[in-house]
Amino acid sequence: MLYPIILKLFFLFTKLDFNKLFYILAFSTLLSYFVYIYFLGIGSEVGNFYHPFSRLWQFLLGGVVYSIVKIYKPKKNINFTYLGVALLVIWQFDLSQINFVYTTTIVSLSTALIILSVVWNHSKKVTIFSSQPLTQLGKVSYPLYLWHMPLIYLSSLYFDEFLVVVITLFGGIFFAYGQFWINHKVIVNHLLKVKYFKYIVFFISINIVLASMYALNNKSINSATLKSISTYFENNNLQNKLKSDFHKKYSNFDRLIAKDSNGRSCQTTELDFQCVYNKHGKNDNVILLGTSHLAALSQSLKDRLVDLDHSVTIITPPGCPYILNYYSNTRSWCSAEHMEKVRDFILKSSKPSIIILFTRYAYYIDGKLKTDPGFEVKEPVMSSIMESDIVNGFRKSYQDLADMGHKLVLIYPVPESYKHVPRELRKKVYNSGFSLNLDYSKFVDRTKSSFLMLDSIKSNNIYRFYPHKTFCDDYSGCIKVRPNFRTAT
Numbered sequence: 001m002l003y004p005i006i007l008k009l010f011f012l013f014t015k016l017d018f019n020k021l022f023y024i025l026a027f028s029t030l031l032s033y034f035v036y037i038y039f040l041g042i043g044s045e046v047g048n049f050y051h052p053f054s055r056l057w058q059f060l061l062g063g064v065v066y067s068i069v070k071i072y073k074p075k076k077n078i079n080f081t082y083l084g085v086a087l088l089v090i091w092q093f094d095l096s097q098i099n100f101v102y103t104t105t106i107v108s109l110s111t112a113l114i115i116l117s118v119v120w121n122h123s124k125k126v127t128i129f130s131s132q133p134l135t136q137l138g139k140v141s142y143p144l145y146l147w148h149m150p151l152i153y154l155s156s157l158y159f160d161e162f163l164v165v166v167i168t169l170f171g172g173i174f175f176a177y178g179q180f181w182i183n184h185k186v187i188v189n190h191l192l193k194v195k196y197f198k199y200i201v202f203f204i205s206i207n208i209v210l211a212s213m214y215a216l217n218n219k220s221i222n223s224a225t226l227k228s229i230s231t232y233f234e235n236n237n238l239q240n241k242l243k244s245d246f247h248k249k250y251s252n253f254d255r256l257i258a259k260d261s262n263g264r265s266c267q268t269t270e271l272d273f274q275c276v277y278n279k280h281g282k283n284d285n286v287i288l289l290g291t292s293h294l295a296a297l298s299q300s301l302k303d304r305l306v307d308l309d310h311s312v313t314i315i316t317p318p319g320c321p322y323i324l325n326y327y328s329n330t331r332s333w334c335s336a337e338h339m340e341k342v343r344d345f346i347l348k349s350s351k352p353s354i355i356i357l358f359t360r361y362a363y364y365i366d367g368k369l370k371t372d373p374g375f376e377v378k379e380p381v382m383s384s385i386m387e388s389d390i391v392n393g394f395r396k397s398y399q400d401l402a403d404m405g406h407k408l409v410l411i412y413p414v415p416e417s418y419k420h421v422p423r424e425l426r427k428k429v430y431n432s433g434f435s436l437n438l439d440y441s442k443f444v445d446r447t448k449s450s451f452l453m454l455d456s457i458k459s460n461n462i463y464r465f466y467p468h469k470t471f472c473d474d475y476s477g478c479i480k481v482r483p484n485f486r487t488a489t
Helices: 002-013 018-042 045-049 053-071 081-093 100-120 124-130 132-156 161-188 197-217 219-236 238-249 292-307 336-347 361-366 387-403 423-431 440-455
Strands: 283-290 310-315 354-358 407-411 462-465 477-479
Touching (some): 018 053, 053 100, 081 100, 132 161, 292 310, 292 354, 336 387, 361 387, 361 440, 387 440
Parallel strands (some): 283 310, 407 462
């Protein structure tokens, strides 16, 4: 909504012919696109999705196309339609390259090429784009764009994934056509005839933008607004209600993360090796090496191992599994240097250790979409050029530890407890009295890559633990939510 206002201000205070306007818009488009690419490299995925520059360059590209149409009339028909459609086809079939930058660039360029062809080429080949259904769709495309995100967000708070799609589709069409009717039947036919109406609307829009900016930067207003919204959603949000009920049901079986002598969690990004217990234990030194999945078991494992007179060291940084020569992230605790320090610590151990390795393998190898249906992330969280990169990284890193002479305990994927029940299954779990059997075949499919990777690591020093044998069988399936999860594990 802000960009049309910017464009209106631009035309109000500048008097440029279309030739000069084209150069300004072309330069601004390229500049905003590269700024957008720059911020993608340093920001979060969600933040970049809503960043102004992620939309600004597309808006300016539309202005470039418009200025080209105004200043250039080709002597011969130039048809970019086939090229534009071909790019869209390549985008659909080149699945390895589906990501936000690739998608927005291809779709925007394809749209620009097709629009130029429709304007310049009046042959029958492009008359489909002037057909009644497509022109009507074009008229409601912007209202559809405005409505789809609020509908997706609000409906997802109360309904399962299938109903979210249905509500967004039909609700979006209903509201879009309603907005279209108001715009053309009421505003265009009647209100635009009112003297100074355009200036009144423009003045009101500017004030709304300024008021919004003031509210966002005013701590008291911002705090009060967020508190009101939070209270409303706490009382009315189905997912929050389910989350609360799940917590009450399983409050006695919550994850127990070990703490160091200063009371700090061992699920930490700091590599200070402070989570060391029973340092002079007579039995083998044990190292818990993993991520938050292993951190969730660290307290109970540590207590049991200390009782058996083992020295225990816990290294469980959040969201960063142990992989050598893999990471290029800017996060200090998830870098190649960090992993080398962990390896050096293990290498300098006074005697061969027992290393317990556990993380959420399916999440890192196959990506969140497969492991957590209902979420939007498509790429593996540690995205790489190819899936095999991270598989080989796990394999080589674990093999390296075994070759040092350490004993490895590989914990295979766990049928996950309540905190990781997919959103669309939570309602079913709730309605079934917190007892849901998941098909064994689904568990196998979700963790196939993880099992193949772990099975490929060969050494006489490796011991394998299969939690699914406790929770699953071929006939009744896997128990997805189980009160004795912590005890059984």
